[in-house]
Amino acid sequence: MHQIFPRNENDLTQLQKLYEESDKVNFWKAPSKINKSVDIMVPQVEKRNFLDFLSKHHMTSTIVVKDLVKLLKAKEFDLRSQIRLRYPNERRLNDDYSRKLYLRMGEYYSYVEISWWLKYLEQKFPNLVEVISIGKTYEERSIYGVKIGAKKREPSRIIWIDGGIHAREWASVHTALYFVNELVSGYENDALITKYLNLLDFYIFPCVNPDGYEFTRTDQYDPAIRFWRKNRSPQKCFAHNGSQFCCKGVDLNRNFDFHFAEVGASSSPCSEIYRGENAFAELETKAIRDKVLSIKDRLDAFITLHTYSQLWIYPYSHKKNAYPSDVNDLKNVAKQAVESLFKLYGTMYRYGTGPETIYAYSGGSSDWVKQNTPTKYTYTIELRPSSFNWNGFVLDKRQLIPTARETFEGVKVVIDKIIEEHKFDPRKSIFNDYR
Incomplete structure (x- = not known):
């Protein structure tokens, strides 16, 4: 490295x-x-x-x-020996709800385990959780998520959260799972969570690139596999200097139809930031697009989780000084979110557009949603660690719960703002028999 x-x-x-x-x-x-x-x-x-x-x-x-291979093997041994070790104040009472929900937080799980858990929650909490499949991948995996919310008299406003669009970013998948855990286990046990679910619906997709994610799990000691970024779409070939090269996969966060192929993306199929042959060429991006468009009139927030660098990014990211008309609202909520996040562990995030915080890129999901739907709050969140670290794709398991918890504190700011702006009346929002 x-x-x-x-x-x-x-x-x-x-x-x-x-x-x-x-x-x-x-x-x-x-x-x-x-x-x-x-x-x-x-x-x-x-x-x-x-x-x-x-x-x-x-x-x-x-x-x-x-020697990265040696480090990965040493780290795996180290993680296994640290299962019972926790940072000060890492666990609180509400984390123990994971025992009730049969999935211990603070671990990395396979996509099969994730899918099983989501279906289990639907069976156990049928009035609160509904499993959603938005499509199939190239390797025939269903892209599963959950709709979480109490029964309402009328269709609810929606908050969308997804993780794992980049295969190697395992901590983003865990963070989305943690959000599911907190919402489901907190209903009728936590006043704030109960209010959220009585007023809103949450659409959470822990891993929108399951093929890529599972590929990274096939050999955790081979850096070329463990740090794979793209999906696993069929090989594309190209000629260079008289030779032919063929490679699999597309960077899904360069494949949305927002200034497609303009900046921060590659036309080479073998590049880790290969944008694809055209916008929405990939099954996964089509699935996200179609689901978002089907709920766009009720969608108030679209949040996509990534690792790493500790950034809270709002539109637009294709060039400097490109902003939506309501950028001041987006910026103010981002500022409040990172301040709320900071209060928990002192983790410092920066906020701004892509060019202001990290680099310019086009074809990203949150920018596309902002430009093509009425959704107001669209954010890309880059989780721990900071940009001064190099090991964000192999985040220590002991940091998973703190990372997810502090991020949820930031997301709560977005939720509270949406509730404030819509002036919801809780007395009119749910059925009397939702229990």
Whole structure:
């Protein structure tokens, strides 16, 4: 794992070009600003070419991890030995509801386990939870989520939350599961959660890229597999220097029809940020699009969870100084959200558009939702750790619950704002017999 700090615009340009065009190295942290770290995983067979690239452009790197495979094996051993170890104040009483709901928080789960749990919740809480499948993947997996909300007299306003659109970002999947756990277990046990579910419906999809997610679990010690980013769509081939290259997968968060293919995406099928042949070419992005459009008139918030860098990103991200007309409201709520999040553990988030916080990119889901539906609050949240760390894709299990809990505190700010703006009357929102 190499870490580079671009010193000037030329360094930044060359690294961005490598990021968009290379299929040989894997960027964990993309180039964004001068003097901001760039983390690149370099396979041993590419070491010579990578060093030649650095020499050609007069750049230097620091090796932060010499043997990533060895580290992954050591980390897995370390995690197994830490199951009972917790940070101070990490667990609170309401976390123990996970025992009631048969899925212990603070662990990484397979997609089969996740799907089973969602169906179990529907069976156990039929008046509160409904399993939703929005489509199938290339490997015939259903893209499952849950609708959570008490029975209402009229159709409710909706908050959408998803995770796992990038396969290697396991902590985002856990955070979405934690939200499900808190909402379901908190109903009639926590006054605030009960109010939320009496007034709103939550559509939560813990993993919208299940093929990619499961692929990363097939060999957790092979960096090329564990840190796979894309989905697993069929191979696309292209010719280069007289040779033909074929690679699987598309970066789903570059495949939405928002300034498609303009910036921060690659036309090379072997790139980790390959945008696809055209917008909505992928089964997963089509499924998200179709479900969002079917509920767009009731959708008040669209929140997509990613890792990592501790960022709360609002539209638009395709270029600098591009904002929706209600950007001040989006910005103010983001500011309040990161302040609320900070109060729990002191975790510091930055907020802004993509170019203001990380880098410009087009084809993202939250930008598409903002531009093409009446949805007001659309956010991309980059979870722990901060951009000063390199290991965000292998987040220590001991940090999973704190990460999810503090993020939920931020999301509550969005929920409270929606309730405030709609001036809901709880007395009119639910059936008398919802219990």
